[in-house]
Amino acid sequence: MCTGCGAELHPYLEDDIYGRWQRWQFPPCRPCDARDQERWQKAERIASLGLAPRHAGMTFEAYEPVTDSQRHALERVRAGGSLWLVGLASKDGPGTGTGKSHLSVAACIAAAEAGAVHVEYHVAPELYARLRGEAMSEGMEDTVRDLCECDLLVLDDLDKGRKTPLAAEVVYRIAEERSVNGRRTLVTTNSRPGEVAGLFREGGYGPAIVSRLRGLCDVLTVEGPDHRLTARPEFPEARKGGTNR
Ligand SMILES: [Zn+2]
Numbered sequence: 001m002c003t004g005c006g007a008e009l010h011p012y013l014e015d016d017i018y019g020r021w022q023r024w025q026f027p028p029c030r031p032c033d034a035r036d037q038e039r040w041q042k043a044e045r046i047a048s049l050g051l052a053p054r055h056a057g058m059t060f061e062a063y064e065p066v067t068d069s070q071r072h073a074l075e076r077v078r079a080g081g082s083l084w085l086v087g088l089a090s091k092d093g094p095g096t097g098t099g100k101s102h103l104s105v106a107a108c109i110a111a112a113e114a115g116a117v118h119v120e121y122h123v124a125p126e127l128y129a130r131l132r133g134e135a136m137s138e139g140m141e142d143t144v145r146d147l148c149e150c151d152l153l154v155l156d157d158l159d160k161g162r163k164t165p166l167a168a169e170v171v172y173r174i175a176e177e178r179s180v181n182g183r184r185t186l187v188t189t190n191s192r193p194g195e196v197a198g199l200f201r202e203g204g205y206g207p208a209i210v211s212r213l214r215g216l217c218d219v220l221t222v223e224g225p226d227h228r229l230t231a232r233p234e235f236p237e238a239r240k241g242g243t244n245r
Contacts, residue, residue, distance in 0.1 A: 002032055004032035004036075005029060011024045011027075045113070045116060049109070050121075051105060058105040058109070059109055060074065060078055060106045060110060062106075063099060063102050063106060066224050067223050069220070070098065070099055070222055072220070073085060073099075074103060076220060077103045077106065081184065082182075082184050082186065084188075084189070084193065084213055084214070084219045084220065085186070085187070085222050086100075086191070086219060087099075087100045088221055088222070099222060099224060100156075101156050103222075104121070104156055105121065107186055108121045108154055117152060118146075118151045119151065119153075120146055120152070120153050122154065122155055122156065124155050124157050124159075125160045125161025125162070126161075128166075128167040129162075131170055132164065132167075135166055144170055144173060147170075147174045148174055148177040149177075150183070151183065152183075152184045153178065153184070153186070155186070155188070157189065158187050158188065158189050159189040159190060159195070159196050163202060168202045171200065171205070172200075172209050175208075175209050175216070176208075176212050178216060185216055185217060193219060196209070
């Protein structure tokens, strides 16, 4: 009997290669084998996203919208397409933790679960730092190509971190390339698009970046109380980081 599904498996006698003896073998349960394989491949694809431990468990199912704009954002991110999520606190507060990072991570996990697609998730300040390091080597062009050509790109907290001329130029190239080709892109910020244009002052790229991104993405405002305070406690790992990234 299969220990997975209880199906009856019929043993058969197998000869050893020299024909000296025989022994009973059980065939594998094909449906269970296929299911295991699928589950394993899904896990592999999610692992290959390279998400940080703080992102563990940030699925659509674990997201609990409190406000109408959060419910709307969940629906829209789930439906696919390119979006720019602007996090705003409903009363006072910094507007961080409204769940926009959770939603963008969930989109990556869902895409990886659904099939073998090239997904790139980046917290922008970490990406800018990495680009500074790679600028001296040829590695940077490979990174930029991945960012331009992947099936789904998330740039989380695009407005945070040091926006050097290099960062501004790379973000511009990404925005241009992806908008021309209509590639699915999710951007999150705590600043409104007009403010983001001012943040990428260096080299005068700001307005061009914002106009490309606005052409590609629908802008959605996600208002809410700090999501980290209302999130369910099942995934303490996901919240250990403290900062909303
Ligand atoms: Zn079975």
